[in-house]
Amino acid sequence: MLHIVNKSPTERNSVESCLAHAKKGSKVLLIEDAVYAATKGGAAEARVRSAMADVTIYALQPDLAARGMADRVIDGVNLVDYGGFVDLVAEQANCQSWL
Amino acid sequence: MSEEMDMEEGGTIKKFMFVNRKAPYGTIYALESLEVVLISAAFEQDVSLAFVDDGVYQLMKGINTDGIEMKSFAKTYRALEGYDIEKLYVDRESMEARGISEDDLIVDVQVVSAAEMADLMNEQDVVLSF
Amino acid sequence: MATVNIAGKDIEVDEEGYLTNLADWNRDVAEYLAKEEKVDMTDAHWEVIDFLREYYDEYQIAPAIRVLTKAIGKKLGADKGNNKYLYELFPYGPAKQACKIGGLPKPTGCI
Numbered sequence: 258m259l260h261i262v263n264k265s266p267t268e269r270n271s272v273e274s275c276l277a278h279a280k281k282g283s284k285v286l287l288i289e290d291a292v293y294a295a296t297k298g299g300a301a302e303a304r305v306r307s308a309m310a311d312v313t314i315y316a317l318q319p320d321l322a323a324r325g326m327a328d329r330v331i332d333g334v335n336l337v338d339y340g341g342f343v344d345l346v347a348e349q350a351n352c353q354s355w356l
Numbered sequence: 357m358s359e360e361m362d363m364e365e366g367g368t369i370k371k372f373m374f375v376n377r378k379a380p381y382g383t384i385y386a387l388e389s390l391e392v393v394l395i396s397a398a399f400e401q402d403v404s405l406a407f408v409d410d411g412v413y414q415l416m417k418g419i420n421t422d423g424i425e426m427k428s429f430a431k432t433y434r435a436l437e438g439y440d441i442e443k444l445y446v447d448r449e450s451m452e453a454r455g456i457s458e459d460d461l462i463v464d465v466q467v468v469s470a471a472e473m474a475d476l477m478n479e480q481d482v483v484l485s486f
Numbered sequence: 487m488a489t490v491n492i493a494g495k496d497i498e499v500d501e502e503g504y505l506t507n508l509a510d511w512n513r514d515v516a517e518y519l520a521k522e523e524k525v526d527m528t529d530a531h532w533e534v535i536d537f538l539r540e541y542y543d544e545y546q547i548a549p550a551i552r553v554l555t556k557a558i559g560k561k562l563g564a565d566k567g568n569n570k571y572l573y574e575l576f577p578y579g580p581a582k583q584a585c586k587i588g589g590l591p592k593p594t595g596c597i
Contacts, residue, residue, distance in 0.1 A: 263382070264382075265379050265382065265410050267409065267410055267453065267454065268378070268379070268409070268410050289381075289382045290379045290381075290382030290383075290410070293379065293410075293413065293454070296455070297455055298454065298455015298456070299453075299454050299455050300453050300454065302455075318423065319422075319423025319424045320381075320423075320424060322419075322420045322421075322422070322423050323381050323419060323420065323421040323423060323424045323426065323428075324379065324380065324381060324413060324416060324419060325413075325416030325417055325418040325419040325420075325430070325460075326416070327418070327420075328418065329455070338423075
């Protein structure tokens with residue numbers, strides 16, 4: 258299962274709820290305002306780090322760059338471009354968006 | 357103030373505050389706010405900007421929107437000075453919660469506590485929220 | 487979307503004649519747009535156009551007229567940073583007309 262989140266972790270609880278419902282071994286892709294969850298020093302950092310034990314976290318690089326956050330990514334978060342986004346969707350049996 | 361006074365003085369100057377609470381690019385709020393701010397400058401009012409919650413992300417340095425095919429407006433905050441809009445307040449607690457410091461911001465701002473921000477909001481004639 | 491043919495190239499403009507794509511701009515395009523506006527380009531005109539394009543490059547907006555006059559006064563001297571000088575160069579509004587010729591969007595805060 259691929260989970261896709263696009264809301265800021267400090268504005269909505271989408272990231273939090275997604276991580277609470279993601280089964281071990283699934284993948285979580287952070288896009289648009291959800292990329293703030295993949296950055297150091299943010300309120301969501303600890304939650305994302307602990308989630309990494311069970312799920313693989315990805316973040317869309319162009320969205321990080323557009324927000325001036327490209328240099329602040331938490332170690333262990335995998336960066337993908339739009340091609341990588343498509344590959345993730347294609348290789349998973351199903352996917353769920355957390356709006 | 358009476359109408360006659362307004363006429364004599366060519367209008368009253370009111371205190372306007374634009375409160376920005378949304379991250380840029382994910383939604384249209386930040387850009388809409390900035391455009392209204394620039395237009396409001398034509399009316400020569402006492403304008404200030406507040407950046408609270410995710411709004412502090414609007415002022416990040418190093419923004420590059422080439423990859424998402426949207427126009428960047430980060431540099432436009434630097435034009436505000438030329439529009440005589442020099443009161444930019446950033447909420448300290450909001451920055452701290454996001455691991456951001458004053459050095460990470462593209463313009464000079466006044467960093468204020470939530471309590472100070474509350475006082476600033478309270479003294480406005482008009483508060484516009486984005 | 488309307489297009490105009492300038493030096494053998496089709497270029498998109500909006501309903502008011504502003505370039506749709508900033509990247510389409512060059513000196514030939516400026517000369518064409520100036521002719522449409524009935525402005526005879528001189529060095530003084532180019533000085534304002536170049537200033538506007540630099541301003542746009544730095545701030546990503548076209549300035550309102552009040553801001554333009556102030557900024558020009560600072561950079562090019564008080565004899566140029568005033569409405570009279572700029573309106574003589576661009577009679578139908580320096581901000582609007584010069585922005586159009588300079589290939590920039592209409593000024594933000596232009597009312």
